[in-house]
Amino acid sequence: MEISTRRLKLLAILGYFLTGITGGVIIYGSEKMIVATKTPILIFMVWSGLVLVIVSLIGIYGVIKINFGYTVLSSFALVVVSITLINHLMYAIIKDRSEVESDRKVLKLWNRHMLMGRAMHKIQDRLDCCGIYGFQDYILNDKQVPVSCVSEELVSYIYKQLGCKEASLREYLFSRNFIIFSEFTSLLLNMITAVAGFKLCSRIDRGI
Missing domain, CATH: 1.20.140 (Butyryl-CoA Dehydrogenase, subunit A; domain 3)
Structure with missing residues (x-):
């Protein structure tokens, strides 16, 4: 019809x-x-x-x-x-190429951070993460753990436990x-x- x-x-x-x-x-x-x-x-x-x-x-x-x-x-x-x-x-x-792209992005930001000091703050705030694998990355590189890595949740951890590599991959897969x-x-x-x-x-x- x-x-x-x-x-x-x-x-x-x-x-x-x-x-x-x-x-x-x-x-x-x-x-x-x-x-x-x-x-x-x-x-x-x-x-x-x-x-x-x-x-x-x-x-x-x-x-x-x-x-x-x-x-x-x-x-x-x-x-x-x-x-x-x-x-x-x-x-x-x-x-x-989710894993490859997310790894490349985080490593690029981390390398810039080591040179200029503030490159990763935005992504650490946005993705609620710290460093590449965790806040220990700053300590191992003799850097002060930034404020953007401080956990805002009322938990026993002072710093965010999730590394930005994993957080970025999750965000990329969701995207x-x-x-x-x-x-x-x-x-x-x-x-x-x-x-x-x-x-x-x-x-x-x-x-x-």
Whole structure:
């Protein structure tokens, strides 16, 4: 049974709306993670989320105004974004380098810290960790354990026990899983919305 034009419009509007919401969630989540794990993947996700928000606004406008050009443009843009997301998903799943990337980041910050003194404070505050393997790293390098390593919890330990290498890996894995889930959700919404948009364009073109 063929869907009526009115229901098709409502489905397209709902699809674009949910796509925009998904884009906003992707931007919010990615920006929060960038504070601790600034990687090309997360930067890509921020831009992807921004594109989804813009495309959804164009799509909603096109459907409400029965504008063929805007509706085609937004539907085609969703297909392009979906293809990009598929490629990115395959890369994220097949070529996962979580441990390598997190180790590289922490070691780079630690080496800078040994030279300049304050490079790791931000990540130690953000990830609630200390040193590479623990606060003992400072003692072994004849350095004073910084304030950012002091535990704020009411426990028997004075300093944070978790090393930033392990904390960074946890954060990186969480980021990766968030990205995969977000991209799968966005991909599904994009395909449904694009199909509804193209069907609506066909009816607009025929004057139905």
